[in-house]
Amino acid sequence: MPTKSQLLWMYEIMEKARCYEDTMAAAYMEGKSPKFDIGAGPLPGEMHLSAGQEPCAAAVCVHLRADDTVTATHRPHHAAIAKGVDLKKMTAEIFGKASGLGGGRGGHMHLLDPAVNFVCSGIIAEGAGPAVGAALAAKLKGSDAVAVSYVGDGAANQGAFHESLNLAALWKLPVLFVIEDNGWGISVPKSASTAVVDNSVRAAAYGIPGFHVADNNTLILFDVAKQAVSRARRGDGPTLIEVETYRYYGHFQGDPELYRPKGEVAALKAKDPIARFRRQIIGEGVTEAEANEAASKAKREVDEAFTFARAAAYPAPSDALTQVFA
Numbered sequence: 001m002p003t004k005s006q007l008l009w010m011y012e013i014m015e016k017a018r019c020y021e022d023t024m025a026a027a028y029m030e031g032k033s034p035k036f037d038i039g040a041g042p043l044p045g046e047m048h049l050s051a052g053q054e055p056c057a058a059a060v061c062v063h064l065r066a067d068d069t070v071t072a073t074h075r076p077h078h079a080a081i082a083k084g085v086d087l088k089k090m091t092a093e094i095f096g097k098a099s100g101l102g103g104g105r106g107g108h109m110h111l112l113d114p115a116v117n118f119v120c121s122g123i124i125a126e127g128a129g130p131a132v133g134a135a136l137a138a139k140l141k142g143s144d145a146v147a148v149s150y151v152g153d154g155a156a157n158q159g160a161f162h163e164s165l166n167l168a169a170l171w172k173l174p175v176l177f178v179i180e181d182n183g184w185g186i187s188v189p190k191s192a193s194t195a196v197v198d199n200s201v202r203a204a205a206y207g208i209p210g211f212h213v214a215d216n217n218t219l220i221l222f223d224v225a226k227q228a229v230s231r232a233r234r235g236d237g238p239t240l241i242e243v244e245t246y247r248y249y250g251h252f253q254g255d256p257e258l259y260r261p262k263g264e265v266a267a268l269k270a271k272d273p274i275a276r277f278r279r280q281i282i283g284e285g286v287t288e289a290e291a292n293e294a295a296s297k298a299k300r301e302v303d304e305a306f307t308f309a310r311a312a313a314y315p316a317p318s319d320a321l322t323q324v325f326a
């Protein structure tokens with residue numbers, strides 16, 4: 001069972017991630033209605049939100065330190081928040097501002113925060129190799145730091161993911177491969193893309209432990225990730241974890257979601273993982289007042305980050321060709 005401070009930390013992170021995504025969803029639509037125009041408004045371009053997937057971030061990153069590495073996906077905000085990425089600089093980056101993590105050049109799928117060893121990519125499964133590299137670097141330096149590679153269930157079929165699992169297992173590297181199984185790869189259901197129902201069985205092909213966490217369960221994932229991180233820090237090698245999670249928004253904002261069965265999102269929201277976790281922690285000695293304070297603090301930080309990002313300056317046009325291959 002997590003300590004009380006771990007319970008409160010996970011709750012605050014999940015509230016922050018949810019509030020962040022809901023705030024981002026509203027900001028993204030500014031200038032894009034009544035006729036959806038992906039290039040309009042303060043947030044032009046694609047936007048992939050992770051509301052519903054918060055347990056995957058909080059219940060894994062609660063076990064991490066700043067010197068551990070996380071490589072996340074094109075749906076990265078919850079993981080970035082849980083890894084402790086600077087929220088103001090992250091939001092400024094997403095708004096394309098000069099004070100963003102990457103000077104406004106990367107956008108929401110290319111967040112890099114070296115201060116906490118966090119990176120993500122728009123190329124699916126791209127982060128698996130770099131996570132193995134970070135783990136190898138830690139091992140060669142004699143550190144017990146670990147790396148977490150997040151991928152979606154669609155990305156788990158990529159060759160690079162399996163090459164990374166193989167090498168990490170062969171060299172006993174400290175990596176957690178965490179599959180966020182939200183059931184969809186854009187409009188393709190997992191059943192139409194993946195030869196096995198449960199990806200954790202694929203761990204056997206690499207001789208490593210595999211765990212399946214059903215129904216977005218924060219407390220079970222906490223235990224599984226704790227074991228996997230201890231195993232990695234001990235030098236016993238990688239672990240594969242698949243988490244059944246929920247995607248409340250479309251694949252991207254503006255997705256008409258014609259492929260989605262009617263009622264799916266409502267059914268998922270009826271078992272919302274944050275509401276469920278709040279009930280569980282209040283049963284475990286966290287007071288209502290403490291939970292409310294954590295949620296208010298989360299909202300305050302999100303509001304401050306958006307205010308900072310909106311007020312920040314765009315890069316100067318004369319900088320357009322700096323730091324790029326031209």
Ligand SMILES: Cc1ncc(C[n+]2csc(CCOP(=O)(O)OP(=O)(O)O)c2C)c(N)n1
Nearest residue numbers: 075122123124152153154155182184185186
């Ligand atoms: C190598 C590569 N191929 C295709 C794409 C286009 N693409 C973007 S997201 C996506 C589906 C990803 O599904 P999944 O890994 O399950 O993640 P989810 O979007 O469900 O979080 C695809 C095919 C890509 N970004 N990179």
